[in-house]
Amino acid sequence: MTADSPTPASNSAPAPAAPAAQDGATPDSAPGPAAPADVAGGGRAAGPVSLAELERQAAERRDRPAYGKDALISCDRLVRIFTADGVEVQALQGLDLLVARGELMALVGASGSGKSTLLNILAGLDVPTAGAASVGGYDLLAMDAKARLRYRREVVGFIWQQTSRNLLPYLTAAQNVMLPMQLSGSGGLRHRRRRATRAADLLGMLGVAHCHDRHPGQMSGGEQQRAAIAVALANNPAVVLADEPTGELDSTTAEQVFGSFRTANEQLGTTVVVVTHDQSVADAVHRTVAIRDGRTASEVVRRTEIDEHGRESVVAREYATVDRAGRLQLPHDYTEALEIRRRVLLELQPDHITVRPDDHPPQD
Ligand SMILES: Nc1ncnc2c1ncn2[C@@H]1O[C@H](COP(=O)(O)OP(=O)(O)OP(=O)(O)O)[C@@H](O)[C@H]1O
Secondary structure (H helix, E strand, C coil): CECCCCCCCCCCEECCCECCCCCCCCCCCCCCCCCCCCCCCCCCCCCCCCHHHHHHHHHHHHHCCCCCCCCCEEEEEEEEEEEECCEEEEEEEEEEEEECCCCEEEEECCCCCCHHHHHHHHCCCCCCCEEEEEECCEECCCCCHHHHHHHHHHHEEEECCCHHHHCCCCCCHHHHHHHHHHHHCCCCHHHHHHHHHHHHHHHHHCCCHHHCCCCHHHCCHHHHHHHHHHHHHCCCCCEEEEECCCCCCCHHHHHHHHHHHHHHHHHHCCEEEEECCCHHHHHHCCEEEEEECCEEEEEEEEEEEECCCCCEEEEEEEEECECCCCCECCCHHHHHHCCCCCCEEEEECCCCEEEEECCCCCCC
16 A cells, blocks of 8 residues: 555556445455446446356355464454443454464554453453354353363463562472463372473473472572563463563563573474563564554554575564454554544555545544
8 A cells, every 4th residue: 555646557447535444344254445347448447247257256255264263372353341440441442453373563552552352352351242253262251161261271371571470489390380280280199290290391492491389489580580481381281461561671581581482483393472671672573563542553564584695684574454344444644644533545456556635624
């Protein structure tokens, strides 16, 4: 999408002025502000559409894979409304998000944008007001108490910002890691040995083997967070969620903790979703999704590319998110730069859409 000079291509089809971010019909049901069918040189032929063509279009729609079919995490128009003292707060306002199995990604956004609300829902600690959400095949709106407990023990691991919240202070690091396995597994000597071996392996893999027999009070903040990651991984969950896990740490320690997430992702294939304000963390993941006003607004995808001389470089591309209803949030700095207020002019071009400030703004 561009906001370029007003030189519409000869085969462009002007669309009516439309609000930049307004509820609209879903793309499945209606194409939005469509180009007139009989525009000279336009892409669409005029005249009646044959029955065969309509049948073909219907079959194409029917055969389209369901939204989020292959994703590990799928949020579809997720809404969460809190009511406090009779006042409603819409923390999530129709948020869409897909996360693939094995991703290492970050969620960023201004304070109050809804990041923690989303993470709590994904962790099974909170239930959305409306919409749909599933993780690893679990429907987060339909779980009964038993399924919710199993989900929280076996499908997701969670790490809080406050180091003191992640570990039980009267247990050693190894005992902390063994606890979730104990709660979800059976007793017996054989299982106990297996639990002890896994705890030692996880602490070793995350670089905190030396903390095996230490209590949290004898560990640094970074060591506690890395032990907390081992606890979160104990039952081999599909996804680990972390809310500002490096928020209490200095930058060097934060890097080590983030290194542990990367290790878990690379060596165990665990999907990792981290809420962060830490730019160095956001820069180090494969995908960073920005949340604004309870919706996903944009995302940065980083790819390693190799040039013809074999040199590797990380290429980052920023995308604006188009939600399931076809809504697009224009970045704040773009709307400010062009003094866009209530509506814009859209023009459909053969390979892009032009967005132009309203040349006849309504008088307020
Ligand atoms: N339990 C609650 N009761 C009422 N309002 C809530 C509750 N939890 C969150 N909110 C409100 O929902 C909105 C989103 O909050 P949330 O904590 O998800 O934001 P956030 O992006 O995580 O912010 P921060 O970066 O400051 O942690 C805020 O307006 C917040 O005040």
